[in-house]
Amino acid sequence: MRGALLFIGDELISGRILNTNAEFAGKILSATGLKLTEIVTVPDEEPQIIKTFKRLLEEYDFVITSGGLGPTEDDLTTEAITKALNLELKESKTLLSAILSSGEYKGTLGMAKKMSMLPEGAEILSEDSKMLGFYLHYQGKKLFFLPGVPEQFRFLLKDRVIPLLCEVRGGERGICKEERILKNFIFFDLNETDLNQFILSLKGKEEIKIGYYPLIPEVRLVLLGDKEKVEEVGNQIKERFKVNLISEEDESLPVITGKILMERRLTLATAESCTGGYLASLITSISGSSAYFERGFVTYSAQSKIELLGVKEETLREKGIYSFETALEMAYGARLIAKTDFALSTTGIAGPTGGTAEIPVGTVFIGLSVPHRVFALHFRFEGDRQTIQRMASYTALDLLRRYLLYGESLFSYRFALGFKERTF
């Protein structure tokens, strides 16, 4: 099964938009073991679309297009490929009513109708009018037509296209399922070179496909191949990087940490300075988080740290806002006031400005308050403001995860410089 991707849009040809859909599609297709042999991008020009689509149709077993399904003048994909396939356009009643019922195209029936015209025989991939996309089984070839909007493209590719591709011809179902299995490991704070050297030392690694994909700050390791071999290699890797392993089910750190808290009926509060709410938003991005997340403080000003968390004025004055002591008092105060089982705190310099020789940009103190104890770690993260805020927030969550699972091994972070603890 060899396939191609066709991206349609002036915005891609002219570099006004970075083609992240191509990256996502490449990842997921190669992870599934489907062979992607060509990625083409063309402008919003019918002749070029038709010519290119005809060529891909001839050369490959499956073709996935992205873009040009919308209601506007420069959305030409459906018409162009219908011509290329010598088919007729037919109105999809399901799609039309879905679009109309969404109400977004009130008073612009023309646009709704344009979007509802599909090549005869096409099946829509979703009944959500915000998820335009269709599928065509044509002379033994599987053809998919997806919108260019990343959220929609990714959802439809992952939840609709891949399953349909994996079912192509009984014999080949195995490509994606039986013979070859796909194992996803999500790691955090993993050193790429350590991992690589370890993998090189493994027996049986030649027989499986190993992909290493930074999700930033998490890392996904993908093992693809013969079931036994994948299990064998996978187990060695799990054993070696146990503490860094977040999930074997492709679940992210916020999901996993939330699950542990939920299962144990434990509650959490946050007190953020340099992460400015990002930590809380990570936690609350998970549905059901209200079961364990009680409240969050974004104490951006010094005054708010004193008023809301009871951080001592002299601590801020004498030890500084970016210090072990401030992180300890923030976490302690948050847990006390919120009456939760745990509290996490962050204080530091996300930059790009504000750094000094003693306290450079990237300096972050992370606190964890647990019954009778408060910990604080001193980190030095690298990267731009967003990266530092993200690294600090994920590291805070991982600190809690490790404490819940292991209690110990708090020190073993790549970017950690020091540790302090208070007992009471």
Add this chain to the structure above:
Amino acid sequence: MRGALLFIGDELISGRILNTNAEFAGKILSATGLKLTEIVTVPDEEPQIIKTFKRLLEEYDFVITSGGLGPTEDDLTTEAITKALNLELKESKTLLSAILSSGEYKGTLGMAKKMSMLPEGAEILSEDSKMLGFYLHYQGKKLFFLPGVPEQFRFLLKDRVIPLLCEVRGGERGICKEERILKNFIFFDLNETDLNQFILSLKGKEEIKIGYYPLIPEVRLVLLGDKEKVEEVGNQIKERFKVNLISEEDESLPVITGKILMERRLTLATAESCTGGYLASLITSISGSSAYFERGFVTYSAQSKIELLGVKEETLREKGIYSFETALEMAYGARLIAKTDFALSTTGIAGPTGGTAEIPVGTVFIGLSVPHRVFALHFRFEGDRQTIQRMASYTALDLLRRYLLYGESLFSYRFALGFKERTF
């Protein structure tokens, strides 16, 4: 002059690397007015490289390849395209000595020699051994072969390839010099269909290229073409969608809102329920936000709304957590306690669970507290949890932006269902 880009590399096909070179090349070529008609990516497989290169050679006036020029065995480009052109490989003495003198390949003469073998007639694009890349004038076509390393690709494209392309045929030199400008508008809460219909009605629109790109939830409109025409069309669009226009400098809503607050020396606090810290993290993602953002409350539990913001227990009980009154009291309390000029609040159901017939998922009440007044708007957003949290947070920021710039026009949101206000 029509041309194509050919990217060669498994890392691109499998999505291990995001193709930023394509974006850069697209930008610079379209800015110079050179017509890029196709971008292709293929894996490190000689037959595929040869077949694709031959096709592009036939169809286009210029072809630029990226990747596969290095010393390792999966670097196949030079050999493959030499075969495709039916040429012989010849050692480039200049290149070889440059590479050897760089000392980087000491003791690996084989690698140095491999990199020095170029198709006969090729001219190297730089004598810097770190900038491998060559150029071939072949049967009236301009062929460029660049390394995939972004720094090298960009430097050679900008400083070598573009000048050479612009000199092709005196008559067309002008193409690259002509006054074309690119205008970026960032809009929020803009109805695509309204915009499209308005644009269709504009005079002079035929002469410029108009692109419409959802950034979710912001929208970018791009105008490209003759300076005068772009200004003319741009001004009409600005006039018509004034209130929705966030920026003409490609700046996002958090940046713009922050700038206004900073310029006027005004301060802000947030009180979030359903957005769970996302609103605060948007604000604090901007460097310098500590000048205007004082603190944020993530009052996820009912208890925290009462304790931290002074929301009345009977309000929660009688009006409900998802109500105008709760949003009003949250915003009022946050502003009072933080002693800021403004406060924003959010309360609602991000889903996917928790919705009811009366209060479906997507229901969000957003409050804005200003001196002597508190407003609250009732919204019904669509999409998944992340989309709803993002829409609510951006809308809250835009509510403040509109209040600061216009005071009025608070009602004109696509997803707004109602409005309430308190004065005191």
